Amino acid sequence: MIVILPDSSSYDICGDRCTVGSILERFGINPLEVIVSVGGNVVPEEWVVGGSDTIRIIRIAHGG
Amino acid sequence: MATSDPGNDGRIRCALCNELSVIRLRDRNRQLCAEHFAADLSERVRETITSHAMIAPGDRIAVAFSGGKDSTALLLLLRDLVTASDDITLVAITVDEGIAGYRSDTIRSAESLAEELGIEQVIVSFSGLFGKDLDAILESQKERACSICGILRRKALLSAAQAAGATKIATGHNLDDEAQSVLMNALRGDLARLVRDSSSRSGDCFIPRIKPLKDISEKEIAVFLMARGRFPELPECPYTRYALRAEIRSRLSSLEYRHPGTMKRLVSGKERLTSVLDGIPLGGAINRCRECGEPCSGTVCQTCQLIASLL
Numbered sequence: 001m002i003v004i005l006p007d008s009s010s011y012d013i014c015g016d017r018c019t020v021g022s023i024l025e026r027f028g029i030n031p032l033e034v035i036v037s038v039g040g041n042v043v044p045e046e047w048v049v050g051g052s053d054t055i056r057i058i059r060i061a062h063g064g
Numbered sequence: 065m066a067t068s069d070p071g072n073d074g075r076i077r078c079a080l081c082n083e084l085s086v087i088r089l090r091d092r093n094r095q096l097c098a099e100h101f102a103a104d105l106s107e108r109v110r111e112t113i114t115s116h117a118m119i120a121p122g123d124r125i126a127v128a129f130s131g132g133k134d135s136t137a138l139l140l141l142l143r144d145l146v147t148a149s150d151d152i153t154l155v156a157i158t159v160d161e162g163i164a165g166y167r168s169d170t171i172r173s174a175e176s177l178a179e180e181l182g183i184e185q186v187i188v189s190f191s192g193l194f195g196k197d198l199d200a201i202l203e204s205q206k207e208r209a210c211s212i213c214g215i216l217r218r219k220a221l222l223s224a225a226q227a228a229g230a231t232k233i234a235t236g237h238n239l240d241d242e243a244q245s246v247l248m249n250a251l252r253g254d255l256a257r258l259v260r261d262s263s264s265r266s267g268d269c270f271i272p273r274i275k276p277l278k279d280i281s282e283k284e285i286a287v288f289l290m291a292r293g294r295f296p297e298l299p300e301c302p303y304t305r306y307a308l309r310a311e312i313r314s315r316l317s318s319l320e321y322r323h324p325g326t327m328k329r330l331v332s333g334k335e336r337l338t339s340v341l342d343g344i345p346l347g348g349a350i351n352r353c354r355e356c357g358e359p360c361s362g363t364v365c366q367t368c369q370l371i372a373s374l375l
Contacts, residue, residue, distance in 0.1 A: 032317050035286045035295070042290040044088045044095060046076050058297065060133065060286035061313060 001049055003027070006034065006059035017050030024057070034059055087287045090324050098291035105288050109141050109276050118274040119232065122151050126230035126271070128221050129156035129185070131174030134236030136296055137285045138277055142234060143181055153184075157224045157233075159217050160189040162197020166299050173296050188224045190216055194371055201374055202303070209303035212370065219367045222358075225271050237275045240282040243320075243327035244312045246334045251312075259338040270358070281327070 003023060004010045013023075020036050020043060031045050037056045038049055049055055076085040076095050083097035089104070096104060113119055127142060129135045139156060146152045156178045160171055171187065178185035191197045194216060201216075202209050225233050249258035277285065289295040304310050320326045352358065353365035360366065 030314075030317050030321050032281070032283050032321050033314075035283070035290050037290070041084070042086045042098075042287055044076060044085050046088060046095075047085075048075075058286075058290075058295075060282055061300075 001051060001053040001055060004054065004056045005029075006057055015050075017048050019045060020047045020049060020055065021045035023049070023055060027057075029057060033061060086291045087284070101284075101291065102288060105280060105284060106141055106144065108279060110145055112279050113145070113274070113276050116274070118234075118276060119146070119152060123231045124153045124155065124229055125232045125234050125274075126155050126157050126221070126225035126228055127183075128233060128235045129158050129174055129178065130236075131158065131170035131172075131177070131296060132236075132298060133285055133289055133296055134238055134241075134277065134282075136173075136177060136294060137280075137289055138234060138236040139177065139181065139183065140289075140292075140294065142276065143183065155228045155230060156183050156185040157221055157228070158185060158187045159220045159224070160187060160191075161213055161217065162190050162199055163301065163303070164199055166301055170296070170298050173298065177294075186224050186228055188220050190220065193220050193223065194374065196374060198303075206303065207306050210307040210309060213303065215367050215370050219371075222271065230271055233271050233273045235273060235275055236277055238277045238280050238282050238285055239327050239331065240313065240317070242275070242278050242334075243316055243330045244309055246330050247312050247316060248308060251308075258334065259341050278331075279328075 001013050002010055003013055005027065020038070021031060024031050024034070024036070024045065034057050035042055036045070036047075037043065037058065038047060038053055076088075077083065078085050078097035078100055079094045080100045081097060083099065085095035086098045087101055088095050089101075119125065125142065125146075127135065127139050129139055139154070142154055146154065156174070158171060158174045158178075160167055175185065175187075189197070190201070194201075198209075198213055198216070201212060205212070221233060246258065249255075286295060316327065316330075350359050351361065351363065353360045353368055354363050355368040355372075356365060358365050358367070364372075
């Protein structure tokens with residue numbers, strides 16, 4: 001699966017299916033500071049991903 | 065399936081229907097789909113407005129509308145909540161501070177949405193009101209960016225709201241913003257600011273301010289907009305990194321994640337303190353600024369002092 005971080009960097013991750021929350025934890029991201037979309041749809045942290053999924057992590061604080 | 069556990073396909077369903085979940089409400093441990101979450105959030109905003117008597121018949125509400133996520137959600141929710149009442153009108157106020165590489169995108173977004181929703185919009189700029197844009201004002205004092213911008217933005221918003229004949233000013237402050245402000249004021253030891261109630265006429269403005277999103281978390285606002293295809297992916301303000309608030313935001317968010325309810329307890333404690341201290345003039349007597357006539361603690365208000373220093 002592909003994980004795209006808020007800074008637009010992307011990572012190809014192999015391995016077992018896992019929750020969105022565990023991916024955020026792996027990258028040291030607080031789930032309260034981001035929203036996550038899978039296939040363009042916003043999903044909760046409990047959502048399970050894997051295989052060919054593309055997981056996009058979007059930072060929600062803009063400031064200003 | 066109405067459960068927080070994913071099914072065999074790894075997907076989680078809404079607790080109220082069979083649609084896919086977009087969020088788990090942490091305080092209720094409940095998964096909701098986009099439609100039920102939007103309805104839940106809208107109802108909570110309506111309860112906040114009602115319980116604090118924020119809106120009255122005949123009100124003309126100036127909505128502080130930057131085009132960012134919070135003000136976008138506020139405008140959408142207010143538009144839906146007040147359309148049934150013909151005697152309540154909305155006017156979107158957009159302040160162009162003049163921040164290169166940042167504000168033009170948000171203003172375009174704001175103009176587009178206001179036009180789509182058919183809501184009257186007024187755009188005012190720092191350069192038009194104060195003679196300089198924010199970038200020019202901050203040339204040698206970037207570390208004061210948020211403080212200076214905040215003072216001038218409040219002045220710009222108030223001027224535009226008065227000119228538009230508004231009876232209330234609605235801002236998009238959310239639960240995270242409110243909790244951050246409580247902690248910042250506590251860390252600064254600023255008790256007067258800590259307990260100030262900007263919704264009352266004794267605050268720093270003639271027009272009462274209302275914060276309909278004050279019980280909604282920043283995450284919930286983002287999910288609400290994302291699920292409706294309205295999340296404005298805009299650049300971050302370049303001056304944010306100079307702000308104490310940025311550090312507070314990160315630390316408080318970590319605390320909230322590890323200790324759910326931290327932000328609500330912080331804000332609730334502040335509201336109890338405000339209630340206990342009601343009527344005690346912590347900031348000294350309230351005077352009128354000799355330059356602009358607005359309430360202030362000295363002879364010239366903070367805004368007029370700042371403007372004079374810029375000219």
